[in-house]
Amino acid sequence: MGYVAVSGGLEAIEQSNILFNIERYKGKSRPLEVSQVKEQLYLLVDRVMGEGGLYSPELASIAIIQSGGDTFEASLLLRAHRVTLSRLTTSLPITTERMRVIRRISSAFQEIPGGQILGPTTDYTIRLLQMELLISPEEEWTKYRALLEDANIRLKNIPRSFPKIVKILKEEGLIEEPENQASGEPPFDITKHSLTFPAPRSAILQSLARGETGGLLLLAYSSMRGYGNIHPTLGELRVGYVPLIIAHPHNGNPYTVGEIKVTEAEVISRYETAEGLPRFSMGYGACFGQNEIKAISMAILERCVRTKNPKAPAEDQEFVLSHIDGIESMGFCNHWKLPHYVDFQSDLDRLRKAQNKWRASKKPYEEA
Amino acid sequence: MKRLDHIEMFYNFAFINDEVKREVRRAIFKAIAIPGYQVPFGSREMPFARGWGTGGIQITLSIITPTDVLKVIDQGSDESVNAENIKRFVARVSPGIGITTDTTQATIIQTRHRIPEEPMRSDQILVLQVPYPEALREVEPSEVETRRMHAEGDYGRMWLYLYEDIVRFGEVRISYRYPVRVNEHYIMDPSPIPRWDVPKLNMAESLFLFGAGREKRIYAVPPFTRVEPLTFEDHPFRIENFNGAKCKLCGSFDTYLNEIIMTEAGERIFLCSDTSYCKKRRKQLGV
Amino acid sequence: MVKARKDVLLDPIILHHLVFRRVLEAISRPGTIMELPVAKTGEDCLLLILESLYDNNNTFAVISVEESYRKMWSENIKIRTRSLETSVEEADFVVFPDGKGKGMLSQVRRGNYLYPELGATVFFLIEGLSDNRGIPLKISGPGIKGESIIALNGIGKEDLEILQELNKEFPLGVESIFIDKGGRFLTLTRAVRVEIGA
Numbered sequence: 001m002g003y004v005a006v007s008g009g010l011e012a013i014e015q016s017n018i019l020f021n022i023e024r025y026k027g028k029s030r031p032l033e034v035s036q037v038k039e040q041l042y043l044l045v046d047r048v049m050g051e052g053g054l055y056s057p058e059l060a061s062i063a064i065i066q067s068g069g070d071t072f073e074a075s076l077l078l079r080a081h082r083v084t085l086s087r088l089t090t091s092l093p094i095t096t097e098r099m100r101v102i103r104r105i106s107s108a109f110q111e112i113p114g115g116q117i118l119g120p121t122t123d124y125t126i127r128l129l130q131m132e133l134l135i136s137p138e139e140e141w142t143k144y145r146a147l148l149e150d151a152n153i154r155l156k157n158i159p160r161s162f163p164k165i166v167k168i169l170k171e172e173g174l175i176e177e178p179e180n181q182a183s184g185e186p187p188f189d190i191t192k193h194s195l196t197f198p199a200p201r202s203a204i205l206q207s208l209a210r211g212e213t214g215g216l217l218l219l220a221y222s223s224m225r226g227y228g229n230i231h232p233t234l235g236e237l238r239v240g241y242v243p244l245i246i247a248h249p250h251n252g253n254p255y256t257v258g259e260i261k262v263t264e265a266e267v268i269s270r271y272e273t274a275e276g277l278p279r280f281s282m283g284y285g286a287c288f289g290q291n292e293i294k295a296i297s298m299a300i301l302e303r304c305v306r307t308k309n310p311k312a313p314a315e316d317q318e319f320v321l322s323h324i325d326g327i328e329s330m331g332f333c334n335h336w337k338l339p340h341y342v343d344f345q346s347d348l349d350r351l352r353k354a355q356n357k358w359r360a361s362k363k364p365y366e367e368a
Numbered sequence: 369m370k371r372l373d374h375i376e377m378f379y380n381f382a383f384i385n386d387e388v389k390r391e392v393r394r395a396i397f398k399a400i401a402i403p404g405y406q407v408p409f410g411s412r413e414m415p416f417a418r419g420w421g422t423g424g425i426q427i428t429l430s431i432i433t434p435t436d437v438l439k440v441i442d443q444g445s446d447e448s449v450n451a452e453n454i455k456r457f458v459a460r461v462s463p464g465i466g467i468t469t470d471t472t473q474a475t476i477i478q479t480r481h482r483i484p485e486e487p488m489r490s491d492q493i494l495v496l497q498v499p500y501p502e503a504l505r506e507v508e509p510s511e512v513e514t515r516r517m518h519a520e521g522d523y524g525r526m527w528l529y530l531y532e533d534i535v536r537f538g539e540v541r542i543s544y545r546y547p548v549r550v551n552e553h554y555i556m557d558p559s560p561i562p563r564w565d566v567p568k569l570n571m572a573e574s575l576f577l578f579g580a581g582r583e584k585r586i587y588a589v590p591p592f593t594r595v596e597p598l599t600f601e602d603h604p605f606r607i608e609n610f611n612g613a614k615c616k617l618c619g620s621f622d623t624y625l626n627e628i629i630m631t632e633a634g635e636r637i638f639l640c641s642d643t644s645y646c647k648k649r650r651k652q653l654g655v
Numbered sequence: 656m657v658k659a660r661k662d663v664l665l666d667p668i669i670l671h672h673l674v675f676r677r678v679l680e681a682i683s684r685p686g687t688i689m690e691l692p693v694a695k696t697g698e699d700c701l702l703l704i705l706e707s708l709y710d711n712n713n714t715f716a717v718i719s720v721e722e723s724y725r726k727m728w729s730e731n732i733k734i735r736t737r738s739l740e741t742s743v744e745e746a747d748f749v750v751f752p753d754g755k756g757k758g759m760l761s762q763v764r765r766g767n768y769l770y771p772e773l774g775a776t777v778f779f780l781i782e783g784l785s786d787n788r789g790i791p792l793k794i795s796g797p798g799i800k801g802e803s804i805i806a807l808n809g810i811g812k813e814d815l816e817i818l819q820e821l822n823k824e825f826p827l828g829v830e831s832i833f834i835d836k837g838g839r840f841l842t843l844t845r846a847v848r849v850e851i852g853a
Contacts, residue, residue, distance in 0.1 A: 331419040390708055390710055396679065398772035
């Protein structure tokens with residue numbers, strides 16, 4: 001019997017990639033423009049920028065198109081691009097008090113100084129499919145474009161800064177100060193060093209901020225539901241723009257190079273019976289773009305992994321931080337598609353030997 | 369090819385930026401100096417998915433020179449999709465390097481799950497891709513704890529684990545990824561190579577570098593270093609047994625074989641896992 | 656052995672690849688004498704090796720008998736590697752341009768049992784390698800086939816004994832790179848067993 005081993009991997013790769021692209025373009029629609037994705041699928045763009053760890057709506061939009069809308073793949077494209085870029089500097093710390101807010105809510109109080117600003121959200125809509133999009137998408141578009149000018153006028157009335165709810169509670173001595181980086185000390189950089197445990201707080205925050213949204217949600221949800229004991233209240237959630245400030249390389253003066261959109265969440269957790277004055281503790285979350293589920297989940301987990309005597313999975317720092325990176329988990333999950341026949345052959349060898357041993361030790365009628 | 373020009377124009381020799389290369393080099397340097405110890409490093413994302421050899425690629429890109437000749441294998445095969453992909457990428461971003469499938473021609477061999485059949489020489493480096501760098505992970509999930517175990521040489525639980533297998537099953541059940549002791553000190557994961565390849569690590573002529581990208585660890589076995597599988601005196605280490613089967617194509621019975629199921633009735637044949645060696649033998653024999 | 660073409664040496668990135676490859680060979684085979692494609696002198700050789708390994712993520716110290724000579728080396732290393740100068744106890748790498756430990760060698764970092772890789776790397780500029788005037792050493796261990804004899808000319812016996820002491824408790828210890836006037840070098844790792852005057 002003649003046998004030819006399967007080969008020609010190179011050609012197979014090329015063909016499979018061609019097929020993938022044909023799949024995307026086989027319909028009648030025009031190719032997506034980068035700007036369309038950037039503007040109209042902005043929440044998706046925000047998510048990919050966060051998980052990819054690179055703030056560039058344009059590059060993220062290219063990645064989304066190129067990957068056919070797969071967020072894992074798109075984030076991987078961004079991360080891989082990142083390794084070719086030089087890290088120029090570490091930006092200066094900023095305070096989110098001066099955030100150019102587009103949305104800001106607190107569930108801890110009915111009324112808050114500065115007011116609850118709902119801003120852009122789908123939270124309060126009735127989830128019915130917008131069938132009009134099938135018939136007359138242009139009409140929708142025109143309608144909201146007309147409203148835009150009016151909205152611009154009203155946005156001007158939003159104050160330039162809002163007080164932080166958590167800060168007010170802190171000043172009253174109701175909330176503990178979490179351990180922070182000593183000022184001036186450079187933060188741990190998870191892109192340059194591999195994590196070791198217990199991780200410094202700056203490393204925890206960075207790992208969570210790059211974490212996969214679904215992964216963060218899953219672990220945070222397990223804690224909220226009962227595998228954990230932190231009982232969170234959302235102190236404040238805000239979405240808006242913050243300046244990106246760097247020290248001038250020559251004279252060291254602060255210099256604003258642009259602004260980025262971020263979501264920030266602060267959760268208040270019930271007090272722990274420790275020595276001294278009982279106080280609330282808090283968890284902090286912040287991520288690129290508007291991604292509220294991620295910021296809230298992050299804040300809850302940030303508090304969870306600082307639990308003194310961890311009991312639930314979401315409170316185990318090593319467990320959480322080792323498993324929330326989307327790029328790592330998707331890569332490893334996908335790698336099971338690679339051939340494993342050499343390993344499996346070795347498995348077969350062990351099993352056959354064990355079976356033979358078992359058979360030899362039994363009388364024939366005993367075998368099932 | 370248009371694409372090729374684009375990459376050469378926009379990226380450094382060997383793709384990754386210099387700062388990252390130096391970091392990888394420092395990790396390799398200390399890894400060789402402390403045989404079998406896993407050095408943590410800030411593994412970066414490569415244009416491949418994690419788990420597809422990104423640790424190996426970072427090592428290869430940090431050590432390669434324009435006069436190197438590269439061979440990449442996956443499960444012993446030069447032509448597997450992943451091997452082709454890695455080889456194509458490294459060649460594209462490292463102008464000048466040569467590419468080969470012949471083990472004896474290569475100066476750097478990047479591999480997943482196999483060590484070639486032909487003995488490695490002193491002028492060759494084997495770069496192994498590693499999914500799980502921690503041999504003790506089988507008995508202990510926490511990194512904090514396994515690090516302590518290595519630091520204190522506290523390997524009792526690992527020995528107990530192997531011993532329990534012998535009591536219950538008559539032999540150790542670990543098939544591939546068989547744990548080894550390096551330089552009479554650290555217990556090391558030799559990557560998922562079959563047991564067949566484990567003895568090749570012992571007192572070898574060549575350098576072995578291990579890269580775990582997702583787990584962010586680099587470790588090494590220098591040449592002429594003792595590498596011993598963990599065994600008990602009354603249960604010696606056993607490599608895979610093919611019960612006299614031989615390669616359908618070249619007739620070898622002294623190579624690691626892959627079992628291929630040919631028909632639904634279960635009829636099967638065996639083929640060399642090392643495709644380049646098999647091809648060479650067939651050429652020599654004229655079959 | 657990798658042979659370099661002339662033109663590629665103009666690209667610093669490629670040059671660092673070629674240099675590191677020799678360092679890799681040297682550290683894999685302790686005691687084996689290596690040469691760099693372009694270094695004519697010990698000074699050239701040392702700086703090229705440093706450049707291929709270190710940058711502003713690293714710290715260093717220089718120990719020399721003469722302060723002005725120490726300063727010159729420290730400036731050179733800063734310019735070439737952008738590494739930050741610190742104390743001997745803290746430094747990732749320590750350079751001894753006279754080949755003399757000056758009582759400071761025993762202070763270098765040896766790492767700890769959890770993170771032995773934190774042990775420093777020390778560089779000595781010395782007179783000659785394996786000439787007939789050096790102190791002979793019998794070495795064995797990882798990277799060495801059986802046993803081998805090397806000789807180091809220009810480093811004192813007391814400093815070799817301190818190195819032995821630093822590497823007494825594997826995996827704690829330091830890696831040493833000895834570079835001679837002609838730009839040839841060899842390494843000793845902490846895993847290598849050394850007998851002085853064999």
